[in-house]
Amino acid sequence: MVKSKFARVLSLAILSLFLLSLYALAAAEKNQSKILFLHLKFKDNTITLVKTTIRPGVVKPMLPPKDSDFLYYEVSSSSGVLLWKGGIKDPSFVRYEYEDPDQPGKLKVKEIKLEEAEFTLRIPYNPEFQLIEFYKSVPSNDNKKQSAERKSLGTIKLQPKE
Amino acid sequence: MKILRNFVIFSLILWVVWFSPLVFCQTIEQILDNGPTNRRINVVFLSEGYTNAESAQYITDANNLLNYTFSIQPFSEYKTYFNAFAIYVASVQSGSDHPFSDIYRNTYFNSTYDSYGIQRLITIPPNDMDPNYGHGQGKVDALLQSLMPEYDIVVLIVNDPEYGGSGGVLAITSMHPAAPEIVVHELGHSFGDLADEYDYPGGTSREAPNTTRETRREFIKWGIWILESTPIPTPETFEYETLVGLFEGAAYQASGWYRPKLNCEMQSLFVPFCEVCAEQLIKSKYVLINAIDSCFPPSGNIALVDTDSVSLEIVPLLPMSHQLSIQWLVNDSAKAGADSPTFKVYSYELGNGTHQVKAEVKDTTWMVRNDPSNLLRDSKGWTVNVSGLCTAKAGDANADNNVNLADIIFNVNYVFKGGPAASPICRGDDTADSSVNLADIIYKVNYVFKGGPAPIKSGVCCL
Numbered sequence: 001m002v003k004s005k006f007a008r009v010l011s012l013a014i015l016s017l018f019l020l021s022l023y024a025l026a027a028a029e030k031n032q033s034k035i036l037f038l039h040l041k042f043k044d045n046t047i048t049l050v051k052t053t054i055r056p057g058v059v060k061p062m063l064p065p066k067d068s069d070f071l072y073y074e075v076s077s078s079s080g081v082l083l084w085k086g087g088i089k090d091p092s093f094v095r096y097e098y099e100d101p102d103q104p105g106k107l108k109v110k111e112i113k114l115e116e117a118e119f120t121l122r123i124p125y126n127p128e129f130q131l132i133e134f135y136k137s138v139p140s141n142d143n144k145k146q147s148a149e150r151k152s153l154g155t156i157k158l159q160p161k162e
Numbered sequence: 163m164k165i166l167r168n169f170v171i172f173s174l175i176l177w178v179v180w181f182s183p184l185v186f187c188q189t190i191e192q193i194l195d196n197g198p199t200n201r202r203i204n205v206v207f208l209s210e211g212y213t214n215a216e217s218a219q220y221i222t223d224a225n226n227l228l229n230y231t232f233s234i235q236p237f238s239e240y241k242t243y244f245n246a247f248a249i250y251v252a253s254v255q256s257g258s259d260h261p262f263s264d265i266y267r268n269t270y271f272n273s274t275y276d277s278y279g280i281q282r283l284i285t286i287p288p289n290d291m292d293p294n295y296g297h298g299q300g301k302v303d304a305l306l307q308s309l310m311p312e313y314d315i316v317v318l319i320v321n322d323p324e325y326g327g328s329g330g331v332l333a334i335t336s337m338h339p340a341a342p343e344i345v346v347h348e349l350g351h352s353f354g355d356l357a358d359e360y361d362y363p364g365g366t367s368r369e370a371p372n373t374t375r376e377t378r379r380e381f382i383k384w385g386i387w388i389l390e391s392t393p394i395p396t397p398e399t400f401e402y403e404t405l406v407g408l409f410e411g412a413a414y415q416a417s418g419w420y421r422p423k424l425n426c427e428m429q430s431l432f433v434p435f436c437e438v439c440a441e442q443l444i445k446s447k448y449v450l451i452n453a454i455d456s457c458f459p460p461s462g463n464i465a466l467v468d469t470d471s472v473s474l475e476i477v478p479l480l481p482m483s484h485q486l487s488i489q490w491l492v493n494d495s496a497k498a499g500a501d502s503p504t505f506k507v508y509s510y511e512l513g514n515g516t517h518q519v520k521a522e523v524k525d526t527t528w529m530v531r532n533d534p535s536n537l538l539r540d541s542k543g544w545t546v547n548v549s550g551l552c553t554a555k556a557g558d559a560n561a562d563n564n565v566n567l568a569d570i571i572f573n574v575n576y577v578f579k580g581g582p583a584a585s586p587i588c589r590g591d592d593t594a595d596s597s598v599n600l601a602d603i604i605y606k607v608n609y610v611f612k613g614g615p616a617p618i619k620s621g622v623c624c625l
Contacts, residue, residue: 033200035311039303055311058200060450069366089331097329097358098283099344105430107347109362109414110278114288118295120303122311 032056034125038132038158042092043116047071047134047154050118059124062086069093071134071153075123078130084123091119129158187251189217190309193225194246199312203450205231205246206313208302210286211269211321214252223319223337224248230342231349234427236440236529239482243447247310251301258284258322258336261291271318272297273334275326282326284334286318302332314450315352317345343431350428350435354443357413359421359429365414371442372428373413374420382408384422384438386531398424406437441530445537453486453523453540455479461542466509467550475504476521476542484527491520509548514622517546552624557592557606557617559584565617566610573603588623596620 035058039051071091075084092114100106134153196202207224209217224246232241255267259274262281272292277285286298294300306313318334320326325338329348335341350356357370367373376382379394387406388394396407403424412421421429423436435443457476464472478486490500492512497505507519525538533539557565559572561584573590575581577599584590590598592605594617608614619625 037303037307037311053307055307057311060200060203060312060314062449091331095330096277096283096285097344097347098280098327099325099431101282105432107358107360107362107431109358109365110280110283111364112278112290117288118300120307 033058035059036123036125036129036158038121038123039118040121041116041118042071042090042153045151045153047156049156049158052158054125059122071136072150073121073132073134075126075129075132075158077128081128083126083128086123088119088121092117132156132158188305188309189250191221191248191250192245193221193228193248194241194244196242196245197455199245199310201451201455202245203243203314203447204310204312205244205315205317206306206310207246207248208271208305208316208318209248209250209253209321210271210273210318211253211255211257211267212250213254213256216256216321217250217252220250220319220321221248223321227317227319227335227342227345231346234346235434236444237349239484239527239529240444240447241482242480243451249305249309251305253321256321258320259291260324271301273318273320275322275324277328282324283328284320284322284326284336285328285330286332286334299332315349340432347427347431350439350443354439354446356428356439356442359412359426360414361411361416362414367413367415367419370413372422372426372436372439374408375418377408377420384441384532387422387437387441395420396424437529441532444525444527444530445533445535448525448537448540451479453479453525453538454521454542457521457542459544461544464507464544464546466507466512466546466548469509469551470548471506471508472546473504473506474519474521474544476523477503478523478540481525481527486523486525489522489524491518491522493518494520507546509551510553512546512548513553514548514551517548519544519546550624551622552619553622554586554589555625556588556594556619556623557609558623559590561585561589565606570603570606570610573598573606577603586622588621591620591623592617594618594620 035055037053037055038049041048041050069090070087072087073085074082076082094112094114096110097107098110100108133155135150136153137148138151140149207227209220212220228246232238251270253269255269257267258269259266260276261274262276271286273284273286274289274291275281275284277283277289277291287293288295288299292298302316306316316332318332320334320336322336323338324336325341327335327341327344329344329351333345333348335345355370357368357373359372371383374383377395379385382388384406389405392402392405392407394408396402396409398409406422408420409424410417410420412419422438425433426436426439427433428439455477466472478488488501488503490497490505505521520541520543522539522541530538555563555565557569559569562568572584576583576590584598587598590602592602606617609616
């Protein structure tokens, strides 16, 4: 009888501790900065979403993209307010460097153009995120214009859930 | 009793599995710890071709690679700005594929030599052997998401003694002693946005911190490093081998594009980073993390009442062999000698009102000469509101700590003869109506000679 009571108390204690840990974990996560991972596919000049994942953490600032082979993106809210923007190297253009076997120390490059590229984009999570638009910056066809034009690669509706 | 035992075991398993879902299939070990992951640059190593029995060897290899990387300037000087982690995932077999030799290994990321027909080029899928992202890079991305979402630099270590590796989205190195050099070179790209300086037909050239088409001395972006006596363009002769100049051949072009030094890690492996590339790598660190690591109290508003004081403290980052300079400023004026991490603010030194107190930290390393964006500078500010501070006695116009005939004469001189004003003005404002006039003189005469009420306290004149 005593053993049975002890067993019940111990079981309850373990269960309570487990639930308490879950609650504490949930509460801690609520106040944490988060990162939104977007698993994307780039094919036929169109980017599509494969999967989203949210993880705790902070995305550090990056140097502004300067290369011509960059893809750019803008993330906006449902009311069209721009919330985040950035750029990534074109994932369909892969560049491998390796040492030249004939000239020790000298480097060579192998460039590959993938027809279909999957990649992961990391941005700071914001629950207001609604749309992400990808585009390329291409030289303007209009001779009068000096600036580059945006060539859209697709707009994706985001519904990241924690 | 059996039920109880089973329940306890089940609970414990549930507990472990819930909180360490990856403990049984993959591990992460911190091999360099210099601070929180959100305030340090996080290098992540991944194991490829290490079997279960080789997990300890992997940690040793990751440490060796880390030590090699941090033996090279400028990474060595700034090692304290980095964390490093070794993620271990077991492969069924040791090594990597060598298709030219018909050797195939069952490894976690399905790495292979001989990629795209190049014997020493190691890649993981998608590649010419296996186009499936999920078999290689997809696994890398998934591991990073789950184990180290705040990664900054990722290096795959392939447990194979044959020379090989590659730089790209992911730096890959084999266990050949010379292979880690490609990782160092790759850091120049991924970390410093540096361009390649070697000649490669068909490559896309670009203006980068270490490449340019500019030949006018005054417009060369690294001009501050070039001696007046160095000719522009600079001949590739022994005389200029150790100097920064403008050497033709860079950004995949043999001519028309220029680099800062005859040789550099961005030109050839096994050569140190030149001054210009090292400078850029240092500046890049300060894009990712701040020179002031933390401060206390948190930046914001501080209220001081009467004679309160507050100690402000900053914690700057600490490179290996030099310290960052510190300067405290009050209302944009540098305080002489205030160059330590703590600064005490006294209300009586500031006076009543709102004041800005700021700590400025700067990395004054000799390795950076050109920092127009002030990346090497960081600051934290506090707004200090002082109130209720009494600095003067009401009615004591001449500031001698007494209220007497001399103060009456001081007020008369001011009101009728253009004499100096009391400082602060409230010393002469006996009636506390914010102006000094005949009424204040009469008020003070009444007090001094006729036993009338004392001058009214106002503002800082409340002693």
